[in-house]
Amino acid sequence: MGLITLLTDFGARDWFVGTMKGVILRIAPNTVLVDITHDIPPGDIAAGAFALAASSPFFPPQTVHLAVVDPGVGTPRPAVVVQTRSACFVGPDNGLLTLALKGQEIRGIRRLENPEYALPSLSHTFHGRDLFAPAAAHLSRGLPPARLGPAWARLASLPWPEPTSEPQGWRGQVVYVDHFGNAITNLPNHLAAAAGKRCRLRFGNNRSCPIGSAYASVPLGRPVGIPGSTGFLEIAVHQGHAARKFRLKPGSRVQLRQLRSSRP
């Protein structure tokens, strides 16, 4: 019994995702289907990549991750399957799979070009249904990826903004704003852990906040830097919406500042 996750920017209000599931279940009736999200902002490859990287490590071995954020659908951008030691990733080769693959051993990449494993008639705009869903379904039934098409060497990669060190700490940026308004940065939690309590996050128009271990570690409505569940520091507001309050969005600058010790 295979497991397929689905991540798209198709939204939940139309029939797109349900239809992909119908296609999958016709091919692989015993597959378990799990939605990651379908509310990636339309065409936002970076947000999709982050969500896939944050969720995929928590799934059982041999999961097939089907991800479609595909503004180039209908152009000749490749459609691929990437096999790692523990999973398969199916999607357009536009950087969407990049972050999830970071640090993983890649065992093979194939282009989805064998029409035997796609729907008979390929629409111009819904490859999620016609190409990607059938490929994922066949993989989850055990089809070797090599059957799906020719090998592919280069994978388009999404630039990931690495933080840079400064005399007094680190400079980074917001990479994702979540449902609660928490602004997730590219600063790994361990940077704050290394500095102990003697550091602050600086952001926005000259604002700053301490690092805490719970939203409730600061008064109501006040900001706090939290070592986040994705491994990166987040700017949150106790029972508030940090991104709205401080106008934070992907790309907003953030600094982790070591406090000067008052002792010698």
Place this chain on the structure above:
Amino acid sequence: MGLITLLTDFGARDWFVGTMKGVILRIAPNTVLVDITHDIPPGDIAAGAFALAASSPFFPPQTVHLAVVDPGVGTPRPAVVVQTRSACFVGPDNGLLTLALKGQEIRGIRRLENPEYALPSLSHTFHGRDLFAPAAAHLSRGLPPARLGPAWARLASLPWPEPTSEPQGWRGQVVYVDHFGNAITNLPNHLAAAAGKRCRLRFGNNRSCPIGSAYASVPLGRPVGIPGSTGFLEIAVHQGHAARKFRLKPGSRVQLRQLRSSRP
């Protein structure tokens, strides 16, 4: 192991859909449940009918499609099951099932009136839970539809606006606006295919666009007519929201215009 799809206007924010699933799984524990959508605009039977017609053909044979957009709940409107060669459709008889049944051989229609296959106490407003979900669950376990109630001859039908031909092409209208803002028309793709590249879509206040095979076949922000994945031409904007940009909504007029050839 049966398969039931669910399509409603109940929204995702309350407990309505989850509760229907609980009712189904108490009756038919091994049923696979697939959501089509629950974000049909409240009471919008036409939108629900379109979504059901667009998705249902992609499901395995013997799927039970449970659809509830039911502004007349609590009035004496019939609740029905319609059996086709490949599926069962369960829902209110208010036109919601019409488009999905178009062109299909109907093997039988029954009214859901046997209280043995409903919850013991029928609420006034939640027949999705008390009447439709139990019926779908029993059908997915193999109950013959005839057990659910008496035969029913007339099925309420939803008017479908057929396109009309004009000297220079076809006149139609928008029938659905999707999550991406694409305006799906009632003009079948083959009308444009027959005309080749020598036609344009006209819409809104004297706007028009070419027919293309990808959103990216026009510059960023420009409109394009796309042969859509539901079989109908769509008006889209490359990385934009066509419906918002051109104020298109269901009922908006559209024309497919054959271009005059410059050659004799």
Place this chain on the structure above:
Amino acid sequence: MGLITLLTDFGARDWFVGTMKGVILRIAPNTVLVDITHDIPPGDIAAGAFALAASSPFFPPQTVHLAVVDPGVGTPRPAVVVQTRSACFVGPDNGLLTLALKGQEIRGIRRLENPEYALPSLSHTFHGRDLFAPAAAHLSRGLPPARLGPAWARLASLPWPEPTSEPQGWRGQVVYVDHFGNAITNLPNHLAAAAGKRCRLRFGNNRSCPIGSAYASVPLGRPVGIPGSTGFLEIAVHQGHAARKFRLKPGSRVQLRQLRSSRP
């Protein structure tokens, strides 16, 4: 094959819920997962409690209900499992489980403190993934609740506003506004049933409406009191949004008024 329901305020737009499901399926691969909702307003324990109470009675025996609306995550608030005769409830001990447990025989309460049944590394902010999901998964595989941690005697309870009787009827309040804009009150349906047709609901700024059995029992756009599917009277508007029209929200006052008989 176990069944786990999920109810959170995590929203559908990020990877949070999908990730919890990945964690569950790694531990209990054959579990059936049903979403109640993930759109509880952030931190709104009362709304979560109402949704859980409205849905949980409709699930099969031995269902595990996993509910996470947890503004105190990261503080020392207890995490618990509550066992009743027919189900297990897993969540933070902050009142969220209260309404669902009302009137049920509680067979045991345990704190989730055995690290053997949590993820190896507990984040500060995502106990849904690291603590609650693993516990629910192990329970659904049959683990006795006692293995999860020490017994716990007091359960935080959420105040439930009981209606109060008045000379001419009952005084209550709105407790939940649903997707359709219906304002669900704390007045049990039977209060209206007892009064027959000779009563009205009063609300807002001197407004009132009759009790009816269908939205369509009043003209379009007019309000009607409906004996609701959760067992409580609701204020609805025929094809309208009652809460918006009359500015009703949780806490808004409502009266059920017995009409004076004109006969002796």
